[in-house]
Structures are given as C-alpha cells and as structure tokens.
Amino acid sequence: MISKDYIILSPDGIHARPATALLKLARQFKSVVHVTKNQKTVRLNSMLNLLALSPKFGETITVSVDGEDEQEALEAIGFFFTENLKDI
Amino acid sequence: MKGIGVSPGISVGRACVIRKIKSSIHEIPPESEADILREVERFDLAIQQSVIDIEILLEKGKHTLLTEELAILETQIEFLNDPQLKENVEIKINTEHKTATIALEEVIQSLIDLFEQMDDEYLRTKAEDFKDIGKRILVHLNGDQATAQLLHPDDPCILIAEDFSPSETISLDASKVLGMATRLGGKTSHTAIIARTKGIPAVAGCGESLDLVCDNDLLILDGLEGLVWINPDEDTITKYTILQEEYRKHSEWLKSLKDAPALTTDGHKITLKANISAVEDMETVLEHGGEGVGLLRTELLFMGRKSYPAEEEQFEFYQQIAGKSRQMPVTVRTIDIGADKQLPWLNLSAENNPVLGYRAIRICLDRPELFMTQLRAILRASKYGKLKIMFPMISSLQELRSAKAMLMEAKKQLTDEKISFDADIETGIMIEVPSAALITDILVREVDFFSIGTNDLCQYTLAVDRMNEQVAYLYDPYHPAVLRLIQQVIQQAGNNQIEVSLCGELASDPQATMLLMGLGLTVFSMSAASIPQIKNIIISNSMEKAREVAQKVMLMEDSNQIKTYLQLINP
Numbered sequence: 314m315i316s317k318d319y320i321i322l323s324p325d326g327i328h329a330r331p332a333t334a335l336l337k338l339a340r341q342f343k344s345v346v347h348v349t350k351n352q353k354t355v356r357l358n359s360m361l362n363l364l365a366l367s368p369k370f371g372e373t374i375t376v377s378v379d380g381e382d383e384q385e386a387l388e389a390i391g392f393f394f395t396e397n398l399k400d401i
Numbered sequence: 402m403k404g405i406g407v408s409p410g411i412s413v414g415r416a417c418v419i420r421k422i423k424s425s426i427h428e429i430p431p432e433s434e435a436d437i438l439r440e441v442e443r444f445d446l447a448i449q450q451s452v453i454d455i456e457i458l459l460e461k462g463k464h465t466l467l468t469e470e471l472a473i474l475e476t477q478i479e480f481l482n483d484p485q486l487k488e489n490v491e492i493k494i495n496t497e498h499k500t501a502t503i504a505l506e507e508v509i510q511s512l513i514d515l516f517e518q519m520d521d522e523y524l525r526t527k528a529e530d531f532k533d534i535g536k537r538i539l540v541h542l543n544g545d546q547a548t549a550q551l552l553h554p555d556d557p558c559i560l561i562a563e564d565f566s567p568s569e570t571i572s573l574d575a576s577k578v579l580g581m582a583t584r585l586g587g588k589t590s591h592t593a594i595i596a597r598t599k600g601i602p603a604v605a606g607c608g609e610s611l612d613l614v615c616d617n618d619l620l621i622l623d624g625l626e627g628l629v630w631i632n633p634d635e636d637t638i639t640k641y642t643i644l645q646e647e648y649r650k651h652s653e654w655l656k657s658l659k660d661a662p663a664l665t666t667d668g669h670k671i672t673l674k675a676n677i678s679a680v681e682d683m684e685t686v687l688e689h690g691g692e693g694v695g696l697l698r699t700e701l702l703f704m705g706r707k708s709y710p711a712e713e714e715q716f717e718f719y720q721q722i723a724g725k726s727r728q729m730p731v732t733v734r735t736i737d738i739g740a741d742k743q744l745p746w747l748n749l750s751a752e753n754n755p756v757l758g759y760r761a762i763r764i765c766l767d768r769p770e771l772f773m774t775q776l777r778a779i780l781r782a783s784k785y786g787k788l789k790i791m792f793p794m795i796s797s798l799q800e801l802r803s804a805k806a807m808l809m810e811a812k813k814q815l816t817d818e819k820i821s822f823d824a825d826i827e828t829g830i831m832i833e834v835p836s837a838a839l840i841t842d843i844l845v846r847e848v849d850f851f852s853i854g855t856n857d858l859c860q861y862t863l864a865v866d867r868m869n870e871q872v873a874y875l876y877d878p879y880h881p882a883v884l885r886l887i888q889q890v891i892q893q894a895g896n897n898q899i900e901v902s903l904c905g906e907l908a909s910d911p912q913a914t915m916l917l918m919g920l921g922l923t924v925f926s927m928s929a930a931s932i933p934q935i936k937n938i939i940i941s942n943s944m945e946k947a948r949e950v951a952q953k954v955m956l957m958e959d960s961n962q963i964k965t966y967l968q969l970i971n972p
Contacts, residue, residue: 328523329476336479359485360476361512367521 315387316377319394326369332360338393344380346390402610404582406627407593410602411645412580413638416618416631417558430498440494444501445487447541452481454537461750477534486512502542509535559620561611565592575599580622582629584611587873588906596624597909597928598682604629606870655933659690663936669944671918673936674730675929676904680718683725685929690936693729695852695926696791696904697722699775700738708746709771715778723786730787732852732902732926733779734831735772735804737761737793756866761794766803776811783823790826791852796834798843805847829900833857838886841893851894852926855905859883878907879960879967884916888955891921902926912967914938919951938971 321327327335339346339357346357350372355362357376368374376394378386431437459474480486486508493504509531516528557579564585565573573581578601586592586605596603602624614620614631621630621641625648630637663671674695675686686694702710702718722731738744739752739760752758765772779790792804808828815822832838833854841851855878860867862883865875877883887903894901902924907913909927914935917925925935950970957963 325523326521329479329527330472333472333475333479359483360479361483361485364524364527365515367519367524369521 314377314379315383316375317387317391318373318375319391321368321370321372321374322395323370326367326372327363329360329364332363335390335393336360336363338389339386342378342380342382342386342389344378344383344386346386347377347379349375349377402607402613402629402631404604404607404611404627404629405587406603406623406625407586407588407605408581408596408601408603409625409648410580410600411624411641411648412559412602412620412622413641413645414557414559414579414620416561416614416616416620418614418616419560419562430500430503431494432498437494437498440501440504441491443542444490444494444505444538447501447538448481448487450541451534451537452478454541455481473530477530480530480534481538502539505535505538505542559622561614573599573601575601580604580620580624582607582611582614582620582622584608585870587867587870587876594676594928597930598677598685600930606873652933655937656689658933658936658940659688661690661936661940663939665918665939665942665944665947667943667945669918670923671939672902672924673932673939674732674902674904674924674926675932676926677722677929680721680725682929683722687727689929689932691729691929691932693787694722694726694731695902695924697731697733699734699736703736703738703744703747706746709774712774712778712781715775716781719779719782719788720785723782723788726786728787730789732789732791732829732850734791734793735762735765735775735779738764756860762792762800762804763794765792766800766807769807772804772807773811773814776808777815780811780815780822780826781820783826784821788823788826789850790828791831791850792829793831793854794834794857795830795832795844796836798840798847801830801844801847831857831904832890833861833905835862835886838890841890845893845897845899848899850900850902851890853887853890853901853903853905855883855887855903855907858886858905862886877960878905878910878913879963881955881958881960881963884920884955884963887917888920895921900924909935911935911938912964912971915942915947915950915971916954916967917951918942918944919947919949919954 323331336357347354348357348363348366350366350368353366355366357363376387376390378390380386431440455474455478459471462471489508490501490504493499493507494501499507512531513528516524516531519525557577559580559582560578561582564583565581581592581596581601581603583592583605584607593603593605602622604622604624604627607629619632621633621637623641663673665671672692673690674693675689675691676696676698677683677686677694678698678701702715719733738747739749739755739758749759776790779788782788790808792801795801795804805828812822812824827849829848829850829852830837830844831854832841832851835858837844838858845851856867859876859878859880863875863877863880865872867873867876891901901922903917903922904926907917908925909931911934915938918939927935954963954966957966
C-alpha cells in the first residue's frame, strides 16, 4: 500500500461535481482507494462518505491506494488533486 | 366535506386510507431468511428503476438542461448507486428486521439530518437531493405493490386516496369497496367512469380536507351530492341510513324497467346502449337492459402489460365480447391512447401537451403494424356478432381516408388468407375534435355512423384541460358552443340518414336527456348503470316536450341560464 498527502486547493472544497469525477477516476483502477481526513477514513467508492468527510479548502487529506495498479492510481489521483481540482 | 359526486349511491363504513408514499405502516417486518432476501431484492430493484428514471431524464435533457441541472442529475445517480447507501439500508433489513421501505426512510432521514447540520452551505443543499432520491426510490418500492394490497382489503371499507390510476380502479373488487373518495379528479376522470360502471359510490375532488380522514374513521359517503362525513353524529347516521334505503328502493324500481322499451309517451323510440371496457361488463349491460354497446374501449387490452398484445389475444377478447352480445351491435373503438397513459411497450415520450399530441388515431396511422394487428383481430371476430369499427380523434377527411385505407388493406389480407369476416362491417368515427364536428357534412359521405364524444369535444372546444383542477370549472358541456356543435352533427347525420349516437358523459346526465332527445338524438351510450335512470326520464316524457325544450335552450345565451332551465323542467 502506498499513500500521499494532498492539500485541497479548490476554494470550494470537494463538491459534488468534482467528487463525481474523482469517484469515476478511482473506479478505473483495480486498487482499493481510501481517503483520510482528521483520522477519519472512508473508501473512495461512495459519494455519501466522501461528501460527509467534507474536505475543504486548505485542509490536508491522505490518499491511500492498495492493489496491483496502486502506482498508476496514486499518480492519476494526485494529478487530479493538484491540477483538476483547482479549476473545478 | 364537499367534493364532486361522481358515482351515485350512499355508503356508510370505515375508512381505509391509501397513502402512496407513506404506506410503510401496512407492511409486515421481514423475519425469515426468505423475507429478508425478498426485501433486499425489492430495494435493489427500486434502486435500479430509480437510476433508469434519471438516466431517461438525462437522455431527454441532454440538449435542453443547464450544465448545473445535468450535474445534479448525475450526482443523484451517484447517490443512488452509492455502496454506502445500499449497505446502510441492508444492515437495517438484515439485523433490525425492518422492511425495505422503513429502512430506506430511516437511512434517508439520517442523511438529511447529517447534511442539514453541515457548516458548508453547499453541502446543506444536498439534503434536498436526498429527499428527492428518497421519494423516487419509495415510489418504486411501494407505489404499485403496497397500493395493490390495499386495493383488496379483507373487510369492506371506503377507500381514500390522492387519486386512483386507471389500472388500480379497474382491479377494485366491488364487493369489498363500499365507496371511494379522492383528493383529485372530477366527473370525467377514470376513477369516476369506472366507479360508475362498477356501481361503487364515489366522491372526487375533495381537495386537502381529505387529509383529515384517518384509517378506521367512520365515514358517510354521498356519491350523488358529493359529500363526505367524517365520524358523523347519530342523527346524521340515522338520516343517511334512511336515505340509503330510499336509494336502494329507487334503484330497485329502476331495475324493474330493465325489459321495458325506452319509448316516449308519444311513441318515439330511443336506443340506450352501454359503454364498456371488459368482457365481464357485458353482463352488467344485459342486467341494466342495455341495447348493445355504443362504445367498447379497447385500451384495457393494452394497459398494465409489458408487451403489445398479439393478434390472437386481441381476437379472443373481441370474440368473447361478440359471443356475449346476443347479436346486439357492439361498436369497437380502435385504441385511443396517448402520453397521458403509461404504456411501457409503446415507448411514448413525455409531452408538454399530451392531449393535443401524439395519440389515438395519430399513433395508429404512424405505426401501421400496431393498427393493422388490431384491425385484423376485430375483423376476424366480426363473424361472431354484430361488430362495428370506430376510429377515435379523427380531425380531417385525410385522416379518415388513411384509416379506411388501412382497414381495406386488413380486409384484403384476410380475404387473401381465406379467413372469413363480416364484409359489410359498419365503419364510423368519433366526433370529438371541433374540426371534425364542423365538417360533418363532408365526413358524413364516407362513414356509416357518427358517435359524439362530448368529453373531448368539450375540452377541445373550450380549451380546457378537464384534468386540471384550476380550470376544471370552465369545463362545461352546456356551453352554447358545445351544444351548437352537437346540434350540427346530429342534423348532418339526420340529413344523410346515417346513425348518430352520443357516448360521452352527457349521455348519462339526467339534466341533458330531454335536450338531447329534442335535438334529434336517438342513440345514447353510457355506463350501463346509468341506463335505467335515463330510461325513466324518456318513458315519463314526450318527444313533443323534448323538442320544445331543445328549441328554448338553443336560444339561450349562456350555460348558467341553460342549466337552471334544465333543472327546472327535470326536478
């Protein structure tokens, strides 16, 4: 399992639309993805859980990926956080 | 409480309230493994159906919805498919033995609570989405199934509901349902028509006051005056018990008229036929002394099913009706359906204005395979009785000719296949679109009969949606414009010596009988249960008087004056 921290750069936090995109992205990989904020961890397959975590601007979240394609998955998700999320 | 009396009769009994969304209270908690599995499957299915709902919305709105709106719908799909939602509901079903409905209600409520408390304003708005999807799932979860149980109560009771769908009303067991009251609807709603056919007293359009009724309240329902009494006092109960008895006696007297011909006192014969929609209805027709069927609605054959009924199945339906008709004429109306009725196999897209849209003969001419199947089935059954074919919603000569060409083609096919049928089968049209009513002098040359459909004629002439409560008061068959059209159609038919009948609600309205007779109408078609009452009016009056009444009415300026006058002569 590998993991990495990200700071939310989107001023609105992660709202439904980026969350939908993020879930879709995570689904493309065989690995299991989890997101942690303030010691609370949810699996990145549920919109409800992700929104309930309500990651906001400036907060740090940890993304953990476990599985055969974890390297690619983490890269893609990392790219999403640093690049995509700023614009959405 | 005051509503609209839509099916006469008085009933006294306990209330049974059908709340479509909140029907969970009537469900039994799952105990066995099998029950639990069934509840989980029921939930999964409801989710799938809800997702399909939204996918359809998305597909339709692809080019018209705003990006924000599309995003909301996509998010809702995400919520519906959410594994956490599924898990939460399943835990409640599995370990707490809750029904899928209750489990879902609780899970949705906790989500609403959670999100409403969030400090992020945007996330707070998501609570609305949970309410929305919760409602959607519940409809699929319960809608039909729970209602279906309630529609067949163990003990006789008075059913209370928002409204009944046509298929629900049709499945009602008249021996268990003492009466019906609905929030919505009016005299011409399906509920009303079918309640009258089944002889169940009914009050429609009660509005919000109907919410006051609770399960097991004692109710008195007066289907003639349109009154509902909730937990009435002793005096009222006594009064209505007497009225109920009087009504029963009057009904018995009317029943005794069964075999008497409908002759006016000066010897003019009027023919009273029935409107029916099912094979069983034939018995009711004979019971009430109907002289044939003026309108056989064929929609039931096509409703509440997954696929289009094959020719053989349709043939059997028409054949059975013909077989029970004792060689009395039966007018079969070809399918009269549109986007306001749900026929999954027909794939009709929702319309802004279904009444003016893709419906009835318009669908048939557009989908020849559908129309041809029905025409062939009717023709094949025609050798077992005296069937007639009637096309609904004709609005121009062109349409009539196209429909007749299809009928010719069906006849040719059968002849080629050496299948016998009644080669002289009469063919006619409904006059229910004002444009058709105004060119009856042209149409008359190409048909064997007219049948005036006053319900649609009235709504199209007056530009009133009869199902819209806000404008329903404008729906008025006594409007001089409607009466003039009716008069014109009857005259044109008379001039050309073809039969004209009237099969709308007006035919069963006692206030209209004298007027219509006076205008020259000789064939009335109505719900079988109304026949004795109308016959009673005919045999108590003369044609001379009827003509006088019609003459006076046609000179009057507005419908209030007309209605007051008609009430006066027919107390």
